[in-house]
Amino acid sequence: MERAGLPTAHICSIIPISKTVGANRIVPSVAIPHPLGDPAKTPEQEKAIRRRLVETALKALETDISEQQVFEVGPD
């Protein structure tokens, strides 16, 4: 999709794989079975985590990059 000109934020857990397969805008997520959630937290906390991940992804989509970059999610 990036090749076609669509900036694409890849939210995924295992960053080394994302880098290996060539994603450009990478956002580290929570865990493989629940990348954008955490069953150990309350639903409200989970949604807050999810929102921070998506906001980081949006920031990645707005950022000019020249090579692969990992966009870390900020603290609470």
Added chain:
Amino acid sequence: MAKVHVVHYLNQFFGGLGGEEKADLGPQWFDGPKGPGQLLQTLAPDIEIVGTVTAGDNYMAENTDAAVDEVVGLIEKNAGAEIDLLLAGPAFNAGRYGMACGAVCQAVQERLEKPAITALYPENPAVDIYRKAVTIVRAGSDVMGMRDAVGGMVAVAKKLVEEQAIDPATDGTISRGLRQNTFAESTGAQRAIDMLMRKLRGDAFETEYAMPVFSRVPPAPPVKDLSSATVALVTSGGIVPRGNPDRIESASASKYGEYSLKGLERLTPESHQTVHGGYDPTYANQDPNRVLPLDVMRDLEREGRIGRLADTYFATVGNATSVERAEQFGREIAGKLINFGALAVILTST
């Protein structure tokens, strides 16, 4: 073994019709062997060249698809059901000729369902394009290598007709770059320890899988202002409408689905599920937003952080799905998203 009936493809030069000045000649049929075909015939009396198709290098290069149709048409008309195999070339390091040989071989395999062989110099540009689809015998860079190349084609031809496996290491073919299963003499554990002992002693060892090089993509330019842009969601985490209407496979997915988000505020266990077979599905099934964050995207849409969320999302299963197929999905999905007017994508993976 019964005689092998072969059709031979040659360019205008090796077909004896002339040099560069005849490169515009269209495909023609001749009964029996011509040029290198005569050598081939003497090397292998059990091969019978029933006919030869010749065509000019420029004619083939300029309008390849139609020209290949003509070649295949001539073969069908004149040799029909008789043909066991197609041989093309050798084309050595000749670029246009090599491309024509590759294209004709591939077309004969696909449309006439007969094996086909060409012979090329490893650096011929046609090698990269056709090596996966077509059996290519390793040839020298020019006509000095004719005898070896033709001999190699004969040996491989017999194996192909008898449906034997071709091994580049012993058959002199160019590797197709395909991984093929075979049983080794010893178990994987034994081979691993043998390899480790060699490595520790400093002896030569051969890895059974050389690390591949993945392609890199230049980053797409950013979208400076998402508040007026359409953003789309794509996932390889297998989130589909409950019941899996497209029957996407839990592993080695052969397809992706496109599903409407219209009127949906969030995903629920009643509306959506995961079909991904590579992770514990409990959490995604309890709350599919944990993989496809629709609830948050709707909030951000309402707040004006993004212009709007695309009405359609795309989903497939990344589990054991080959890189090649994933690239194909990516190309197709990108085309559709661009048609929808999406400017940016959030892709979630598990």
Added chain:
Amino acid sequence: MPLVLHKHAVAEVGIGTGSGFQQGRLTIDREALVSYVRSQVSRVTDVRVGIARPGEATRIVCVKDVIQPRVKKEGAEAGDGILCVLENVAVVTCGPIVGFQEGIIDMSGPGAEHTPFSQFPLIVLEIDVVEGLDPHLHEEAVREAGLAAAGFVAEVCRDTEPDEIEMVALTEISTEADLPRIAYVYPVLCQGLLHDTYVFGRNAKEGLPITVAPEVVMDNGVVSGNCVSACDKNTTYHHQNNPVIAELLRGHGSRWNFVGIVLTPAPTRLAEKENAAKAAIEQVVQLKAEGAIVSKEGFGNPDADMMMIVRGLEQAGIRTVGLTDEFAGTDGGSQSLADTTPEADAIVSTGNANERIELPAMKTIFGPLPDVTRLAGGYPHSLRDDGTMEVELQAIIGSTNELGFGRLTCREV
């Protein structure tokens, strides 16, 4: 104290009245086995027991685990005492699909060549559980039922003379022997439902990496709760008969010095993966190893664990060989791994799991056949009306085992 294996070779298995074992003939009392399993696992409602023999036109589907019957005769500690082992037989659990990744065993035909479990008789348990059971509890019930059945079966040889006695103990080798020091890094999956492994009775999420001796692993130390794709899930049988450990023990003291096993987890969070790899590498360094074999379970995210471990060991000066299978697409034309590293320059391939195989119809079927279309490696059109099937090797139990149990490999053509 070493572990002493009392091995009993099974030649024949049958159903009869009163369980017993005489002159290689193992008899299973079906009612007694069923009531024992039900008494041990309350959530099991029904168990159908059958025997599948090599060469028969028999197919077992949605296989969850394969377990070698073993019972501890003496000794309470793991890796110590006498363990009675029934050889050339296994207990197989199957039944309705729980996840996606349970597999197929064919006892004859082309599928049989791709699973080690077609080579000896199998005691097959089709297990039903109470309706509406949560998937985690369903998996647990089936796992416990299999272990209970294997224990029950093994009881028959407790008081019989063994055919063979084998001592397993990792003896110290004098450093003067000047043999290369080799360690084994043994990753196990711990990723939630149908992806968990149990080490010494505890979920492998806790307490790993840990350095252990082979006799401890062989003493039923590792149990599969795991249904990653059938081809490269390590069943309990594989753990009980780990071929890397067996081979390393065979040459210990003569060709190399086997210095120990580091059991390490393959979890789901990146930070956990990084921490586990780091700790495992440290433990291999502690063992003063010069070389290490790194095996694997599963594919995709475990590729990342393997590459981290291989890279770290090589950077610490420890030479490695990794065992992995490949997912190169049905035509073999795609890249095989999700993660790579240049340090992984010595890889043993255990085959392309995407390669398709045509399987004939079978006369006897254990388990719910239509579920094969939902297995990892199956397709919606996998099962035809006449009972023939086309699946990927991925769906066959143990076909590309990454402990190196089989002989399958991949070459470039």
